[in-house]
Amino acid sequence: MSTTTTVPGGDRAVRPPTAPLVRLDHVSKHFTTKGAGLFSRRTLTAVDDVSLDLPPAHTFALVGESGSGKSTLGRLALRLTEPSSGRVHFEGRDLTAMSPRQLRRTRQQMQVVFQDPLGSLDPRMSVADIVAEPLRVHRGLRGSELDDRVAALFEQVGLDTSRMRQRPKALSGGQRQRVGIARAIALEPRLLLADEAVSALDVSVQAQITNLLAELRERLGLTYLFIAHGLPVVRQIADTVGVMYLGRVVEQGPVDEIFSAPAHPYTKALISAQPVADPTYRRERVLLQGEIPSATAIPSGCRFRTRCPIATATCAEVAPPRLVSSTGHVVECHYPLEEVVA
Amino acid sequence: MSIGSSPTTEPPALAAASHEEAPTRETLLALDGMTVTFRTPAGDRLPLVREASFQVRSGEIVCLVGESGSGKSVTARTVMGLTQRDPAMAVGGRAEVLGHDIVSDPSVTAGLRGRDLAMVFQEPMSSLDPVCTVGTQLTEALRRRHGKASRQAERSRLAELLAEVGIVDGRRVLDTYPHQLSGGMCQRVMIAQALACAPRLLIADEPTTALDVTIQAQILELVDRLRTEEQMAVLLVTHDMAVAAELADRVVVMYAGRVVEDAAPVALFDQQLHPYTSGLLRCIPPMVDERPARLVTIPGGVPSPAALPTGCSFHPRCPHSVDLCADRVPELADHGGRRSACWRAEELSR
Numbered sequence: 001m002s003t004t005t006t007v008p009g010g011d012r013a014v015r016p017p018t019a020p021l022v023r024l025d026h027v028s029k030h031f032t033t034k035g036a037g038l039f040s041r042r043t044l045t046a047v048d049d050v051s052l053d054l055p056p057a058h059t060f061a062l063v064g065e066s067g068s069g070k071s072t073l074g075r076l077a078l079r080l081t082e083p084s085s086g087r088v089h090f091e092g093r094d095l096t097a098m099s100p101r102q103l104r105r106t107r108q109q110m111q112v113v114f115q116d117p118l119g120s121l122d123p124r125m126s127v128a129d130i131v132a133e134p135l136r137v138h139r140g141l142r143g144s145e146l147d148d149r150v151a152a153l154f155e156q157v158g159l160d161t162s163r164m165r166q167r168p169k170a171l172s173g174g175q176r177q178r179v180g181i182a183r184a185i186a187l188e189p190r191l192l193l194a195d196e197a198v199s200a201l202d203v204s205v206q207a208q209i210t211n212l213l214a215e216l217r218e219r220l221g222l223t224y225l226f227i228a229h230g231l232p233v234v235r236q237i238a239d240t241v242g243v244m245y246l247g248r249v250v251e252q253g254p255v256d257e258i259f260s261a262p263a264h265p266y267t268k269a270l271i272s273a274q275p276v277a278d279p280t281y282r283r284e285r286v287l288l289q290g291e292i293p294s295a296t297a298i299p300s301g302c303r304f305r306t307r308c309p310i311a312t313a314t315c316a317e318v319a320p321p322r323l324v325s326s327t328g329h330v331v332e333c334h335y336p337l338e339e340v341v342a
Numbered sequence: 343m344s345i346g347s348s349p350t351t352e353p354p355a356l357a358a359a360s361h362e363e364a365p366t367r368e369t370l371l372a373l374d375g376m377t378v379t380f381r382t383p384a385g386d387r388l389p390l391v392r393e394a395s396f397q398v399r400s401g402e403i404v405c406l407v408g409e410s411g412s413g414k415s416v417t418a419r420t421v422m423g424l425t426q427r428d429p430a431m432a433v434g435g436r437a438e439v440l441g442h443d444i445v446s447d448p449s450v451t452a453g454l455r456g457r458d459l460a461m462v463f464q465e466p467m468s469s470l471d472p473v474c475t476v477g478t479q480l481t482e483a484l485r486r487r488h489g490k491a492s493r494q495a496e497r498s499r500l501a502e503l504l505a506e507v508g509i510v511d512g513r514r515v516l517d518t519y520p521h522q523l524s525g526g527m528c529q530r531v532m533i534a535q536a537l538a539c540a541p542r543l544l545i546a547d548e549p550t551t552a553l554d555v556t557i558q559a560q561i562l563e564l565v566d567r568l569r570t571e572e573q574m575a576v577l578l579v580t581h582d583m584a585v586a587a588e589l590a591d592r593v594v595v596m597y598a599g600r601v602v603e604d605a606a607p608v609a610l611f612d613q614q615l616h617p618y619t620s621g622l623l624r625c626i627p628p629m630v631d632e633r634p635a636r637l638v639t640i641p642g643g644v645p646s647p648a649a650l651p652t653g654c655s656f657h658p659r660c661p662h663s664v665d666l667c668a669d670r671v672p673e674l675a676d677h678g679g680r681r682s683a684c685w686r687a688e689e690l691s692r
Contacts, residue, residue, distance in 0.1 A: 065554040065555075065556060065557075066524070066526060066554055172643050173410070174643065202409040202410050202581060202644075203409065203581065203582075203583070203622060203625045203626055204409060204621065204622065204625045204639055204640040205409075205643070206625070207625035207626075207627075207637035207638065207639045208639045210627070210637055211636050211637055211639065214636070229554060229555065231555070231629065232584075232626060232627040232628065232629050233627055235627060235628075235629065235633065236627035236633055236637065259629075269556065270555065270556065271629075272559075273555040273556045273558065273559035274555050274584070274629060275555075275558075275559075275562075275582065275584035275585050275587065275588045276584055276587065276588070276629045276630060277583045277584040277587050277611065277623060277626045277629075278587055278611060278630070279587045279588070279607040279608045279611050280608060280611075281587075281630065285559070287559060287560065287563065288556045288559075288560075289508075289510075290508060290509075290510040291508055291509070291510065291554075291556075291557060292554075
């Protein structure tokens with residue numbers, strides 16, 4: 001079904017199985033926070049035993065409410081945060097076992113685009129210098145060679161080269177995000193973490209940047225780990241979607257399956273909560289009660305049971321099974337809404 | 343006298359008006375050619391809002407949509423009497439809030455706020471008092487409308503209100519300070535505070551933009567219910583056309599400080615009479631229909647008020663512009679119950 005949909009780059013869904021670019025192997029991250037008393041400490045579980053593969057030239061989107069751990073998982077995948085346990089492999093090599101020196105070299109292959117371009121660009125540097133910096137530091141480029149490369153990058157992200165001498169403040173939000181992307185692709189990385197990279201932009205600019213990211217992926221063979229809370233953008237750009245809830249990926253699968261036939265009640269609720277730009281559209285709305293519980297007190301059994309409309313006594317006692325289908329659809333639920341068979 | 347042209351408009355006898363009776367559509371907000379101008383230190387006059395005209399009636403949700411720089415937030419703040427506090431801002435034209443002229447006397451809004459008029463801002467952290475507990479601030483809002491009651495009754499009413507905005511452990515939250523809460527939580531406290539006074543007119547500027555969709559759905563549901571059950575009037579400023587599609591009775595589209603289109607959502611989403619509205623709708627990735635290979639975009643960006651194009655402000659980005667568009671500003675004209683400010687509206691709608 002997913003293969004018939006028109007998507008950028010043609011049939012992205014049919015791809016021979018290849019070695020993953022990134023592999024997370026039972027990765028967890030715990031933080032210690034202040035408890036109620038003066039010396040009491042509580043453990044916050046941001047990411048709880050997550051294993052997943054990012055195939056090369058693929059877009060994996062992480063969705064979920066704030067506090068679901070999606071940003072932490074993104075940072076773990078690049079080892080920007082040290083995992084409490086588990087391993088992270090990049091191109092088959094264990095990132096978690098690398099020396100700082102090896103890590104620095106490997107990091108050139110992985111870059112980040114942040115949500116707030118103004119906060120992530122040095123306000124005192126010209127945008128050309130911002131884009132040139134990684135090329136000077138890591139590639140040792142100087143003079144006209146550097147200038148040519150920076151100009152080419154500006155062109156690649158659709159930025160007018162007449163803007164090169166300006167400071168980030170003088171640019172619009174969309175242009176600043178393009179600078180952030182130019183800097184991120186300067187070292188020809190293989191992996192790009194886009195953490196809410198289009199979330200703060202106006203719709204028309206969001207469409208421009210979404211198109212740019214799709215275009216760069218095709219042209220440069222990039223792999224995206226795309227973190228967003230806006231579901232329409234995720235549906236547009238992702239190949240695979242992982243739905244996070246309280247530190248676990250509770251459902252994961254091809255984008256069309258996730259959106260048209262979600263198997264986890266949480267995924268269904270999340271999709272049904274998304275407003276649709278069509279006043280005649282009627283849907284079955286699953287209105288969730290309350291909000292995501294604290295990650296310091298994760299519910300027993302299934303972590304979603306406290307808000308789940310179909311939870312039973314079993315859900316409070318037994319952790320849900322991990323069901324995997326042949327299409328790579330994974331769901332952790334006692335009572336999946338769609339049949340997921342191996 | 344009210345400037346609302348609606349035949350059902352009542353005289354603004356505010357104190358006597360009861361909204362328990364059959365819903366008579368009373369005009370609670372009426373803008374007629376309202377302008378807001380900013381004077382720069384260099385003495386230039388920048389038009390932020392240009393001749394905005396629209397109305398909000400009781401039991402009605404009007405969504406004011408547009409991108410950054412369209413003037414939608416300035417319009418909302420002016421209606422609340424807030425831009426007028428800035429000496430560099432000048433307000434002209436006519437604007438009536440709950441029957442009071444706020445152009446000649448912006449101070450009247452101070453007496454209305456917290457009773458008949460409430461506002462929710464985008465920045466919750468700067469709108470809540472950092473040295474008061476959430477409970478203290480909410481009690482204040484509650485008393486402004488309902489007077490003093492027993493502490494127990496007040497607390498349980500406030501916990502109820504917090505539950506309605508999706509805060510489950512309301513009683514605990516009442517004893518916290520804003521800095522102990524997340525941004526999303528503060529935003530919901532703000533919304534609860536605005537609703538605690540049971541306003542007749544709510545002005546909400548991107549109230550749910552920073553929230554998760556699940557919480558947004560709860561709050562939009564609540565606003566929808568208050569519109570239907572309490573006849574609350576709402577001016578909802580949003581950049582999200584999907585929110586407007588779900589909630590609005592009317593959608594007012596602004597571009598570069600001007601209202602460019604105004605229509606009921608079903609008509610508007612079915613057919614747009616302004617190319618800017620069409621552009622805005624086409625850039626949204628579809629949630630249901632087949633995905634396009636590339637999203638449609640509007641070339642260029644929103645112009646700065648310091649360098650507005652001549653004629654129709656949208657003409658440099660418009661795929662349908664003709665010579666006339668660059669020469670003369672199109673009026674916001676009536677097209678059978680809806681309005682559009684486009685020279686070619688009739689022609690393009692055929």
